[in-house]
Amino acid sequence: MIEFTIISAIKCNSLMALKINGMVKMTYRIIALFFMLVFYGIYFTKMMLQKKKGIVTDQIAKGKSRDKGYYIELTMKIATYLAPLAEVISIVLGTVGFPLMFRIIGMYFAFVGDIVFFTSVYTMRDSWRAGVAEDDKEKRNLVTIGIYNYSRNPAFLGFDLVYIGILLMFFNPVLLVISVFAMVMLHLQILREEKFLEKTYGSEYTQYKGRTSRYAGVGRPTPSKILMYIYFVLTIWSVLYYFTCLAYGGGLTLSWVWLWLIIAAFSALRVFMLKRRIDGREKKKLPAAVKWGYRIAFTVFLTYFAITEVKIIRAMSARPKEDLDYIIVLGAGLKGTEPSNQYKARIRKAAEYLDENENTKIIASGGQGSDEEISEAECAKRKLIDQYGIDENRIILEEKSTDTEENLRYSLEIIGDPTISTGIVTNGFHELRAMSIAKREGYKNVSSVPAKTLFPCGIHYVVREFFGMTEFYLKEICYSQR
Incomplete structure (x- = not known):
């Protein structure tokens, strides 16, 4: 009877997916x-x-x-x-x-x-x-x-x-x-x-x-013209991508979506300034010290941005270790009782890992938000059992956490031993920060189990994560000075 229920649920979800795909x-x-x-x-x-x-x-x-x-x-x-x-x-x-x-x-x-x-x-x-x-x-x-x-x-x-x-x-x-x-x-x-x-x-x-x-x-082409072309393309891209994020990412509820309008405005301003310089219509030239200060600061920022993004992208493609003792699936928001698209990808990846590694247990981590009908942990448990047929005895709930730091802190309290092999299941763009936080929280034997980063909003998440990593680095500096 249980097997029949699981098979029926899987078929129902498959038919629904095909219908949505057709639309x-x-x-x-x-x-x-x-x-x-x-x-x-x-x-x-x-x-x-x-x-x-x-x-x-x-x-x-x-x-x-x-x-x-x-x-x-x-x-x-x-x-x-x-x-x-x-x-x-x-x-x-x-x-x-x-x-x-x-x-x-x-x-x-x-x-x-x-x-x-x-x-x-x-x-x-x-x-x-x-x-x-x-x-x-x-x-x-x-x-x-x-x-x-x-x-x-x-x-x-x-x-x-x-x-x-x-x-x-x-x-x-x-x-x-x-x-x-x-x-x-x-x-x-x-x-x-x-x-x-x-x-x-x-x-x-x-x-x-x-x-x-x-x-x-x-x-x-001259250096100024090439730079102007780059900024022009970036302006067009940022405006169009902003509306793409609104369409695919849940509208204005998508965090930091306004970032693309800021990038578009900055790029458009640079196009205007460079065009005036190329045409010889600059009314007032900035002092050389200001120009060079801006160039140095901008170069440093771009270098730091590029290095951070490379780290984020590399973490997205990490290969998970086999036969981990535990995996922790981090919550990512619900719509009522249903997981967000990002959370669906995490739950799916967790189910795949559990199916391939039969001795691994999972901690579903995530509390209940003010606009959520159940906890994120409970949602993951239901999906793992009903949709993927995972044994309930392999699932442990952590329902107090409200952010990534608490996800990992409270999950470690459940595990008890920081040396036990543990994998973190989150979307690929989030793995670098999740792993960094885990090591700070005391995990000694932790590895990545990256879930799919969903596009087209994946570019937004990867860029946004730069600021998340910057926040993490600043916190690390503050902690080290205490």
């Missing part, structure tokens, strides 16, 4: 199709609006002469028809060749691609043409304002970004080949258009070409 896949399909609809909606809407004004927008492969340029445009046209067709088929089939984080980054690319394309078409106004307009007798001014200050070919850049975005979201070899083929043909078209523009506008275009990059950038 998630459908969501990504809808998002990808939306990005495509917006992109091509902009394209064809602009063509229709210009057609009403008597402007022939589509000039692709419309020349009378069958020269090399004609066949480049014709091939490009075929490629740009094949690409969206392959994208739609890939989306409908739901091909997934990369982990979740690649899908998220793919959405970023497609989103930015839509914005870049819309901005380029809007800025170009009625001067926009698709293809080299050799037979267009209407005199048009060279557009170098707005987004064209930073890219000579923002519309093509928009195409490439959307291609890359959909490819990352629904990767498969066929889509890869067709997307690369389309981007190569677009590049060849750019080279052809550059020759036409040089011939048409002469020195005006040559000067423009010297100060604005083909795809993105302002002229030849």
Whole structure:
């Protein structure tokens, strides 16, 4: 009867997981199709609006002469028809060749691609043409304002970004080949258009070409420009990742989620300052001492940040020792009686370890929060028994703790002997701090049993953990001075 109950519970959870997974896949399909609809909606809407004004927008492969340029445009046209067709088929089939984080980054690319394309078409106004307009007798001014200050070919850049975005979201070899083929043909078209523009506008275009990059950038790279580009990308990333964390991490309840807005604001400020310096528009220069003080302090901070993050990431991949006497699963919040996603990963890892090491006992550690219906320890016990079939006699509850320090302190009191082999089950990003605290609390034979760090919020957790480790180091300094 007990075995039947366990099997039924496992089947029920599996069916629920499949249902949720199906809903998630459908969501990504809808998002990808939306990005495509917006992109091509902009394209064809602009063509229709210009057609009403008597402007022939589509000039692709419309020349009378069958020269090399004609066949480049014709091939490009075929490629740009094949690409969206392959994208739609890939989306409908739901091909997934990369982990979740690649899908998220793919959405970023497609989103930015839509914005870049819309901005380029809007800025170009009625001067926009698709293809080299050799037979267009209407005199048009060279557009170098707005987004064209930073890219000579923002519309093509928009195409490439959307291609890359959909490819990352629904990767498969066929889509890869067709997307690369389309981007190569677009590049060849750019080279052809550059020759036409040089011939048409002469020195005006040559000067423009010297100060604005083909795809993105302002002229030849310099240290200040490279730094500005890095900060610009960081600004875009931080804003988009902030909303990603809100969507995947439980909204504003996700601790420290505001950190990404601070990073975005700081990066945007640095872009503004560097752009003014590059343009020679700095009204008031900072004293050299202030500049060098900032540079030294920032370099020290980045070095410390990098070293700490390397330690955190290394701890994530630690291999747990076999046949430990005890493992301690640290609590991580409940929603009523159900564990948070991070806590689910910890419980799952604990169950896997207990299944592989039959003599190991587990201490489920975690008290009951004000918004929780049961203790975190009790929640872990229920899941281990009902969902994973773990023997109740192997589970010990510690229900007083409210943080990691208390988790480990009270669990050691239960174990009694600090030399007994013990493993700490927590999410990978948290292992370094948990192990550091355990050693401070007196554990003599402790090792990591890292659970999965869930993405896309995993990046947030890893960055946030830097501040957790900084707090730990500061406490260590305070303790040593007592």
